[in-house]
Amino acid sequence: MRNKILSISIFLFFSIVFIVFFKGLKETNIYTPDLDIKKEIPFFHAKDFYTGKKLNTSDIFKLDQTYLLNIWSSWCVPCRKEHPLLLSLNENKKINIIGMNYKDNKIKAEKFLKELGNPYKRVFEDLEGTIAIEWGAYGVPETFLIYNNKIIRKYIGPLNLNIIEEIKLLIK
Amino acid sequence: MIYSLVGHYSLVLGLIVGLTLFYFSFKNFNNATILNSKILSFTFLQFFFVVISFLCLIFSFVFSDFSNETVFNNSHTTKPLFYKISGTWGNHEGSLLLWLLVLTFFIFIFLIKTKNQPIKYKILTLVFQQVIIIGFFIFLIKTSNPFNYLFPIPVEGLGLNPILQDPALAIHPPILYLGYVGSSIIFSSVLSATALKMISISWATHIKKWILTSWIFLTLGILLGSIWAYYELGWGGFWFWDPVENVSLMPWLALTTLLHCIMVLEKKNILSSWTIILSIATFTLSMCGTFLVRSGILNSVHTFANDPERGVFILIFLFILIFLSLFIFFFFHKDNEKNSNQFFWLSKETSILINNWFMMYFLSVVLIGTVYPIFLDVISSEKISVGPPFYHKLIIPFLIPFLLMMAIGPKLKWIKSDFENKFYLICLLLISIFLAYFILKSFNQKILINTILISSALYLFFITIRDFFVKKYKNMSQNISHFGFSLLILSILFNNLFSSEVITNLKVGETFENSKVNIYFESIDSKKSKNYDSIIANFNIRNSNGEEDKLSPELRIYNQPVIATSEADIKTSLISDKFIVVNLVQNQDYFNVRYQVKPLMMWIWISVILISFGGLISLIKKNHEK
Amino acid sequence: MKTLKIIIIIFFIYPTSNLKAEDLEMKNKITKNLRCLICQGQSVYDSDSEFANSLKIIVDKKIDEGLSEDQIYEFFKNKYGEWILYDPGLNKNTYILWLLPLLIFLAGGAIIYNSFIVKK
Incomplete structure (x- = not known):
């Protein structure tokens, strides 16, 4: 009798382990923690990409406005791919696209924007990658949707058509 | 084509x-x-x-x-x-x-x-x-x-x-797989022996060879992985408690436990259920490791997922095997040992049981530490990391009694033993404590747990050395493996305690100097090889004894795929490794230099080789007896 | 000339750092306990990735600002969640993690004592 209970409970235990692993496996595909974090945007100082003027958070982000902060770099290959999507999104007047130039060389970055077009209302520099960390970013490319000084969504990795559609829906 | x-x-x-x-x-x-x-x-x-x-x-x-x-x-x-x-x-x-x-x-x-x-x-x-x-x-x-x-x-x-x-990584997978797959033979064999009700002394003798074989390969496989991490991943670490490393350690722990447990079965025809469970566990853990590594379930952000189909397949396959073996175990195996499995408290059986007990604890720490984040994520979607501090806190205190048992256990006799004529055991213990205290005192390290830990490792060290000369070749394989283990623990401990590090920024021609070392940045060269270009920084390093070394770390740009790596230059000797890496500093004309002296690195590798050598001797002896 | 060229190439593909050799002990201790989130199971200390190097700079800055070790952990925990800390503290999420191995140890001892050892 005791043996039976033991064996059944062990079978049950392994079944649960199986289910957990199975679910874990499904989840890893969308492995980005806190995609919609309603967090305040961080306070930071930065330099304007073109003018070299010092900026801080309130110079760039205003209340009651929608922003899309895009972290990019000229050496980042996926950034090139998502760039046309940003350009097309820029036609939507409701949204202001801001660029964060991540650990880049200025000449190359300028060349990048000249070649592919500039979707950004404003670009600021992050030479050391520290501002990206203030934002809780992982690397390039990464994109934040901001409204009312709050981060609405965060997209790790390159943007794609689905995400663009989602953004369009959200800003309506 | x-x-x-x-x-x-x-x-x-x-x-x-x-x-x-x-x-x-x-x-x-x-x-x-x-x-x-x-x-x-x-x-x-x-x-x-x-x-x-x-x-x-x-x-x-x-x-x-x-x-x-x-x-x-x-x-x-x-x-x-x-x-x-x-x-x-x-x-x-x-x-x-x-x-x-x-x-x-x-x-x-x-x-x-x-x-x-x-x-x-x-x-x-x-x-x-x-x-x-x-x-x-x-x-x-x-x-x-x-x-x-x-x-x-x-x-x-x-x-x-x-x-x-890297050469170590080139032979690492084959050797490791020999270990993993060896455990599959143990698995199949134990299932068929259970189904046919022939778990017995003769089966134990027969399967022990396979246990030893896969144990030797698994040990060497892990060693090679570790050597690779040391030389190639940079920064001088050799074990990161990374999930990928842990999954190779888990079957090793299970297999080592099995290796000890099978001795009892071989001698006294008891503990058969436990042997079956361990044999199943060893292979299951190997498969589980393959699952965890290959499915991408452990991957972090930015390493985008593998084909999920693969993970699902291995998972289902793994659990079919688990349920199959559980079914065979519960359906066919009738434990009819009854009273025969009562041991006297001071006997070899007990000491092996205690070994099994501790090994299972270590295994559970590693297993839980590795899979707990996955469970937590699925159940509550909270994400945590479990890293080295967790493993150190839970494992190190338990190493102390474990080491002491390793020293004393093998001296006990089967069935019933006593402590007559064991005066030297106490003497050696006192000597070890004194020595550990003395060493740490003279280097200004006074953490209590280190003293105790080093004492117990030294104790095992002395006892195994004494046995080697006194008991001459009675159980050489055990003796060498246990000696190797004490050496491993000692090397790791001293390595941790006495490593020193200098991080500085240097231009060509500059010198860094402190009380211990003088680092002169001589020159830089460039070199073109078939699959990479590199620049080589030449350093001249003089320590306080006036010994001079020339070290030349490299920065390489591989052409396919285009990846830059930093190659450490390591000067190895029996006493210590000198380890130097350079890194470029952005917008500056100097290099970031990192120089480490790591004592007894070599002995970590040697001791693991000794451990597996003990297994090899046992295997050869087994074949010889036949 | 060629050397220079290689150096320039490396600048753009190799993670670089901008560190002084100060406050190292504390920085090493902290960076060893931070996970490099984009690497496979390496600590920030062990990694050379872009992310890890930026993080090291931030740790440096925070030490300069006079923050304590725990405050720095708290800062990163706010940004990235508990996931970034290698040493999970004892809290409601981790009771099982810390206590289960110890329970297994005790249970193992009890089983051995009860079923195998001859009592007087």
Whole structure:
């Protein structure tokens, strides 16, 4: 009798382990923690990409406005791919696209924007990658949707058509 | 082109042979004598097909046949021949093919080597092994076929990640797989022995050889992985408690436990249930490791997921095996030992049980630390990391009694023992404590736990040395392995305590100086090799004793894929390793230099080799007795 | 000339750092306990990735600002969640993690004592 209970409970235990692993496996595909974090945007100082003027958070982000902060770099290959999507999104007047130039060389970055077009209302520099960390970013490319000084969504990795559609829906 | 074709179809043929073997073994099971001669040739045939397929993949790599998707993804024409070949198993598909190769090879050897066992046992073992082999065949052909075509044929491959281009890593997977797959033989064998109710002394003697074999390979495999991490990953660490490392450590712990436990079964025909559980656990943990590594469930952000189909397949396969073995265990195994498993408190049996107890604890720490984040994530979607501090806190305190038991345990007799004439045990203990205290005191390290830990490791060290000369060759294998373990713990401890590090920024021609060391940055050179360009920084380092060393770390740019790596320069000696790496500093004309002196590094490797050498002696002795 | 060229190439593909050799002990201790989130199971200390190097700079800055070790952990925990810390503290999420191995140890001892050892 005791043996039976033991064996059944062990079978049950392994079944649960199986289910957990199975679910874990499904989840890893969308492995980005806190995609919609309603967090305040961080306070930071930065330099304007073109003018070299010092900026801080309130110079760039205003209340009651929608922003899309895009972290990019000229050496980042996926950034090139998502760039046309940003350009097309820029036609939507409701949204202001801001660029964060991540650990880049200025000449190359300028060349990048000249070649592919500039979707950004404003670009600021992050030479050391520290501002990206203030934002809780992982690397390039990464994109934040901001409204009312709050981060609405965060997209790790390159943007794609689905995400663009989602953004369009959200800003309506 | 032709290689992919041949390789693919010989895989299919291998699968067909497997299915045939499986079917006929079942059909004629009660009429087993008919099968006796056939199974060997069929197994050989299967092995042969896998060898052909494996050779085809190697040739595809050697001749850079980019019509093959695996080759395209992992090779490049400019790669040195050695890494073209090792690239064969440096990727997912190839490594699974290697698994399969070793699986079929081992079952073939098993059938040749196993002569004195009943034929039914041989056939049933083969059947279970075929279940595993067929599973792998299907997995390989269906989800990760190494012979997929690419059309149009690319001109050039994507190349192999440069950190994988290392001699230690080239032989690490084969050796590790020999260990993993060896445990599959133990698994099949224990299941068939349970089903046929022949778990006994003679079975234990027979399977012990396989346990030893896979244990030796697993130990060496882990060692190679660790050496690779030390030389290639930079910064001088050799064990990061990374999940990928942990999954190789878990079967090792289970196997080591089994190795001790089987001795009791071999001598006294008890603990049979426990032996069965351990044998099953060892292989399950090996498979579980494959699952965790290959499915991508452990991956972090930005390493985008592998094909989820693969993970699901291995998971289902793994649990089929688990449920199959649980079913056999509960259905067939009747524990009829009753009163025979009562031990006197001071006996060899008890000491082995205590070993098992601690080993199981260590195993549970590693297992829980590795899979807990996955569970937490699924259940509550909270994400946590479990890193080195967790393992250190839970393992280190328990090492102390464990080391003491390792010293005393082997001296106890079977059934009943006492402490007569064991005066020297206490003497040596006092000496060790005194010595540990003295060493730490003279280096101004006064942490209590370190003193205790070093005392107990020293104690084991002295006792094993004494035994070596006093008991002369009575149980040399155990003696050497335990000695190796004490040496390992001591080396790791001293290495941790007495490592020193200098981080500084230097230009060419500048010198860094402190009380211990003088680092002079002489010059930089550049070099062009076949698959990378590099700049070499030359340093002249003088320590306080006036010894001078020339060290030249490199920065390399590999051309395919374009990845920059920093190659440490390491000067190894028996006493200490001198380890230097350089790194560029942005917008500055100086280098970031990191110089470390790491004492006794060499002895960490030597001691692990000693540990496995002990196993080798035992294996040779076993074969000799026959 | 060639050397210079290689150096320039490396600048753009190799993660670089901008560190002084100060406050190292504390920085090493902290970076060893931070996970490099984009690497496979390496600590920030052990990694050279872009992410890890930026993180090291931030740790440096925070030490300069006079923050304590725990405050720095708290800062990163706010940004990235508990996932970034290698040493999970004892809290409601981790009771099982810390206590289960110890329970297994005790249970193992009890089983051995009860079923195997002859009592007087």
